[in-house]
Amino acid sequence: MSLPSAPVLQALKKSASTMANRNTPFVYNEWYVAAFGSEVTRELLPRTLLDKRVVLFRTEGGEPVALSDRCAHRAYPLSLGALEGDTLVCGYHGFRFNTEGDCIEVPSAAKCPKGIGVARYAVLERGPLVWIWMGDPDQADESRLPEQEWLSASDWEKSSGYFDLQSNYVSMHENLLDLTHLSYLHANTFGTPDYAKAAFKSEVGDGHFVLYRDVVPTTLPPLWAKPTGLEGCTTAARIVKSEFKSPAFHQVSVRFYDNALPEEQRTVSQIRTAHILTPQTHSTCHYFIVHGRDFGQDDDSITQFMHENLFEAFNEDVDGMAALEQVWQTTDPDEMYEFSVGADGPSVAMRRYLKQRADDESAARDTLLAAAPRVVPIRGTETA
Ligand code: FES
Ligand SMILES: [Fe+2]
Known part of the structure; x- marks a missing residue:
């Protein structure tokens, strides 16, 4: 195999320039997960989110603050x-x-100067997650949260990591x-x-990208075969839906059953996994995971078995993406190229969407600046 010719390389680079990659600015006008709710306590929790330093805590009344x-x-x-x-x-x-980020006391000053403060970010706690909005505060609308009701539903047995x-x-x-x-x-x-x-x-929409893959008939790997009771079954169905719901949230839903049985006799077992990504920097990312199933809810041994094997x-992926990141970081950008194939269609569309969102936000730079920490000169401060 030879390297791409100069014209091919140029075409690849042109195509790649329309897709987001590690160098693309973040999309700020979205809800991202700052932490699991259990992490936000009366202890101060520092966390870098979208390249910004944030401190999280709870009020005495239990409300999360960022x-x-x-x-x-x-x-x-x-x-x-x-x-x-x-x-x-x-x-x-x-x-x-x-909790609004306003400075209300300066020990060295008899009277607290007005107008001193730090950025306060909007937060929402839903189910096990604390979401944060770090973009234009005027756009921090709860309706823009990705749908994730099952994360709070009792009929889904869950584990997280x-x-x-x-x-x-x-x-x-x-x-x-x-x-x-x-x-x-x-x-x-x-x-x-x-x-x-x-x-x-696949379904490719504006901000919503879905990949459906039906693996039928198949033999399930032990991770799925054992808990679903389909061990030894060579006629299993594995019906997968992988769904980009927002720059912060991806959901994989899978149904398993024995395809040899008539539809009315099938026991359908479902699993869902929320893959929750919050950029930390351009080369690191907080990766929160909540996994759920709708069967064997009372069996802790299933939870333990699935959790251990799933997280393995x-x-x-975590190791694989770290290896990929190293290549991007250590390769001369002039020599970097990516060939896409047919199966990459949904992900190419998703990367184009992220790039467009980032470009749109860059164009509206004034909006981003409005959300930056309010740092003002200190006037009237008495010296000690
Ligand atoms: S009081 Fe915070 S740096 Fe001086
Ligand atoms: Fe994977």
């Missing part, structure tokens, strides 16, 4: 300060901030929308040889 983790005075991390009631006191010179992904978030979104990799990257866990060749359909499989 502020810029950068004091308005001399930029000391507020997360190194202390919570006193519902106020946060900076650990450097003691400036005190309320987290990976500190050493990769940009675009590569991981592409991984989730491209299931042909199951036969290879996951050959030892939940992939089977027939998976990559199975017929697929997800770790293959």
Whole structure:
């Protein structure tokens, strides 16, 4: 195999320039998951989200709060300060901030100067997740949360986990929308040889990308065969829907049953996995996962078996995306190219969408600046 010729390389680069990659600016005007609700407590939680330092905590009444983790005075991390009631006191010179991010006390000044503050980000707690809006505050509308009611529903037995992904978030979104990799990257866990060749359909909409893949008949890997009671079945059906719901949220839904049985005699077992991606930096990503099933709800041994095996499989993606990230980081950009094939259609469309969203936000730079931390000159501060 030879390298692409200069004209082919040029065409590939032109095509790639319309797709998001690790260098594309983040899309800020979206809800992202800042943390599992269980992580947000009365202890200050520092977290880098979309390249911004954020500190999270709960009020005494239990409400989650997110502020810029950068004091308005001399930029000391507020997360190194202390919570006193519902106020946060900076650990450097003691400036005190309320939950709106307003400075309400400067110990060295008899009267607190007006107008000092740090950014407060809108947060919403839904089910096990705390969502954050880091873009234009005027667009922080709850209706823009991706649909995820099942995460709070009692008829889905759930387990959750987290990976500190050493990769940009675009590569991981592409991984989730491209299931042909199951036969290879996951050959030892939940992939089977027939998976990559199975017929697929896709839906490509504005901001909504879906890949359907029916693997029928198939023999399920132990991870799925054992809990669904389909061990030894060579006529199993594995009906997969992989869905990009937002730049922050991807859902995989799968149905399993014995395809040899008449429809009315089938026991259909369903699983769902929420793959929740929040860029940390351009080369790292918070990867929250919630996995659910609608069968065997009372059997903890199934939960444990599936959790252990699934997270082993997800770790293959985590390692794989870290390896991919290293290639991007260490390759001369002039030599970098990607060939797309037919099965990449949905993920190429998704990457074009992310690029367009980023370009649109860049064009509306003034809106982004309005959401930046409110740093104002200190006037009238008395010197000690
Ligand atoms: S840096 Fe926070 S009070 Fe001075
Ligand atoms: Fe994967």
